Amino acid sequence: MAIGVKVIERPIAETSYVRAALQGMGRTLKHLFEQKVTTQYPEQKESLSRRWRGTHRMLTTEDGKAKCVACGLCPTICPANCIKLVPGEDERGNRYPLAFEIDEFRCIFCGYCQEVCPEEAIHLGRHYENSEYSREGFVYDLERLTAQTHPVCEMWDPADPKGE
Amino acid sequence: MSPSLSLALLQVVDRQAPAEFWPWFVATLVKLVALFTIYMIVVAYTTLAERKVSAWMQDRYGPNRVGPRGLFQPLADGLKNIMKEETLPPYANKVLFMLAPAMAFIPAMILWAVIPFAAPWASPWGRIEMQLAPLPIGLLFVIAFSSLGVYGIVLAGWSSNNKYALLGGLRSSAQMVSYEISMGMSLIPVLLVAGNVTLNEIVNQQASLHLWNVLTLGVGFFLYTVSAFAETNRLPFDLPEAESELITGYHTEYSAMKFSLFFIAEYANMLTQSAMIATLFFGGWDIPFMRADNVGAVSFPLVLLSFAIMFAKTLFFLFFFIWIRWTLPRFRYDQLMSIGWKVLLPIALAYIVIVAGTLLALDAAGLKRDFVYGAILFAVNAVLAVVMFRILDRGRIVSPAYGRLDPQELARLRSVSRARTHLTVSAGD
Numbered sequence: 001m002a003i004g005v006k007v008i009e010r011p012i013a014e015t016s017y018v019r020a021a022l023q024g025m026g027r028t029l030k031h032l033f034e035q036k037v038t039t040q041y042p043e044q045k046e047s048l049s050r051r052w053r054g055t056h057r058m059l060t061t062e063d064g065k066a067k068c069v070a071c072g073l074c075p076t077i078c079p080a081n082c083i084k085l086v087p088g089e090d091e092r093g094n095r096y097p098l099a100f101e102i103d104e105f106r107c108i109f110c111g112y113c114q115e116v117c118p119e120e121a122i123h124l125g126r127h128y129e130n131s132e133y134s135r136e137g138f139v140y141d142l143e144r145l146t147a148q149t150h151p152v153c154e155m156w157d158p159a160d161p162k163g164e
Numbered sequence: 165m166s167p168s169l170s171l172a173l174l175q176v177v178d179r180q181a182p183a184e185f186w187p188w189f190v191a192t193l194v195k196l197v198a199l200f201t202i203y204m205i206v207v208a209y210t211t212l213a214e215r216k217v218s219a220w221m222q223d224r225y226g227p228n229r230v231g232p233r234g235l236f237q238p239l240a241d242g243l244k245n246i247m248k249e250e251t252l253p254p255y256a257n258k259v260l261f262m263l264a265p266a267m268a269f270i271p272a273m274i275l276w277a278v279i280p281f282a283a284p285w286a287s288p289w290g291r292i293e294m295q296l297a298p299l300p301i302g303l304l305f306v307i308a309f310s311s312l313g314v315y316g317i318v319l320a321g322w323s324s325n326n327k328y329a330l331l332g333g334l335r336s337s338a339q340m341v342s343y344e345i346s347m348g349m350s351l352i353p354v355l356l357v358a359g360n361v362t363l364n365e366i367v368n369q370q371a372s373l374h375l376w377n378v379l380t381l382g383v384g385f386f387l388y389t390v391s392a393f394a395e396t397n398r399l400p401f402d403l404p405e406a407e408s409e410l411i412t413g414y415h416t417e418y419s420a421m422k423f424s425l426f427f428i429a430e431y432a433n434m435l436t437q438s439a440m441i442a443t444l445f446f447g448g449w450d451i452p453f454m455r456a457d458n459v460g461a462v463s464f465p466l467v468l469l470s471f472a473i474m475f476a477k478t479l480f481f482l483f484f485f486i487w488i489r490w491t492l493p494r495f496r497y498d499q500l501m502s503i504g505w506k507v508l509l510p511i512a513l514a515y516i517v518i519v520a521g522t523l524l525a526l527d528a529a530g531l532k533r534d535f536v537y538g539a540i541l542f543a544v545n546a547v548l549a550v551v552m553f554r555i556l557d558r559g560r561i562v563s564p565a566y567g568r569l570d571p572q573e574l575a576r577l578r579s580v581s582r583a584r585t586h587l588t589v590s591a592g593d
Binding site for chain 2 (some may be wrong): 016032037040
């Protein structure tokens with residue numbers, strides 16, 4: 001026996017195998033008829049937090065164009081370096097993204113892009129069912145980002161820290 | 165071979181063989197097909213029941229995707245196992261590796277040949293026994309064949325050429341051989357009371373006492389059930405599989421249908437042992453509160469009723485097996501061996517002597533074998549059970565880790581620990 005192991009005298013009620021076994025049998029039998037707790041996933045879904053940070057979504061203006069003005073703040077702040085932005089400018093001097101890609105595999109879902117965006121264009125989404133057949137499928141381009149319809153993540157509000 | 169010749173041969177072997185060949189032949193075929201079908205369906209659905217019951221005990225739903233409420237899950241499992249790749253380890257002994265799953269499965273199934281599953285039927289073509297082979301030595305046959313099950317497991321473990329599998333096989337041989345003895349010994353009181361080794365007669369004897377053997381021979385029932393759990397490698401005795409230590413033990417190297425056969429064998433063994441417990445200790449097919457079924461062959465509705473009763477008892481014990489499995493943790497290997505050799509075997513031997521003495525005394529007192537006789541046996545057993553559990557419960561059935569210490573050393577450690585506790589308490593003050 002190892003040094004320093006405490007050997008404690010215990011009453012028979014604690015060490016009895018037969019009693020413990022019978023108690024266990026009773027316990028399992030009781031649970032046999034109890035309410036089940038499994039969420040039947042594809043049919044039932046657990047509700048997500050309003051601040052759940054899932055795959056991105058680009059909001060659009062009324063005429064269906066991305067709100068993004070290609071300011072370049074989100075690729076700058078992105079700690080995972082997963083946003084690729086090529087800015088463009090039309091004849092009236094309005095900046096717009098020529099290319100806007102987010103590699104969702106690199107993304108760490110910190111939400112900085114959404115926080116930093118001056119136009120409230122890029123958002124993280126309340127969405128988690130992402131599956132693709134290839135790695136390339138996880139590089140979301142502008143078209144795909146604008147086409148997403150899931151609800152967007154709400155930002156943390158310092159005035160209402162618990163989100164009530 | 166002509167029917168008359170085979171009948172003549174049969175009558176040489178068995179004096180009670182039927183007088184006519186064709187009714188016997190057709191009846192046997194029908195029984196064979198029906199029994200095999202029911203047997204395999206029950207085995208398949210026991211796998212589902214195991215998963216369902218374990219899930220319910222853990223507040224889950226269990227498999228519920230295939231078919232209504234998951235009822236087709238066994239079919240899906242079977243299909244999956246047939247489609248899977250068969251692997252053959254390069255250094256395995258190929259012949260034995262292939263043979264082992266069948267050797268594990270067949271003994272469990274053969275036992276059903278002698279288990280009576282219903283009362284004999286007084287058919288228009290004569291008396292038809294509701295067991296495949298109405299052997300006069302049914303119980304001996306059962307004991308002989310149930311010990312064959314270990315070969316499949318041992319050979320599987322050895323032929324796989326895998327250390328985990330070999331350890332599993334070794335454990336199972338040690339375990340099954342050890343428990344085989346106490347199992348056989350625990351059946352001797354049943355034979356003493358019944359005075360017969362024919363399973364049908366054992367059923368009838370229980371009916372004539374108006375008490376099931378579980379009451380008149382309660383300690384024997386306990387010994388037999390514990391041994392049966394060990395024989396079927398079920399928890400708390402699943403040392404041969406022991407996932408946490410041996411991957412899956414003897415069937416580590418098996419895949420697809422060969423693995424599935426081991427799985428089926430385990431459940432087939434459970435089913436057989438459930439039926440044996442029901443027959444030997446719970447009155448078998450006997451219809452309770454009714455004497456008409458024990459005096460001879462009965463009408464067909466009564467046959468069906470007795471079959472339903474037997475079936476219900478068997479299903480209950482299947483549930484019992486599952487219930488135990490999902491409640492009790494596995495024994496340590498030294499505990500397993502000490503339970504087998506130091507506890508069950510001496511108890512079984514002493515129990516034989518006590519039961520034999522009691523029977524001798526009761527017969528000498530001129531008591532008829534009826535309810536009073538059974539009641540006295542029950543009283544003796546109740547006292548024995550109380551004494552047994554009181555003695556065994558003092559840390560000896562399952563010894564704690566310090567149970568193997570020298571008593572003096574244990575006393576010294578305890579005094580040290582007490583002194584230390586005292587010091588800490590006084591320091592805290």
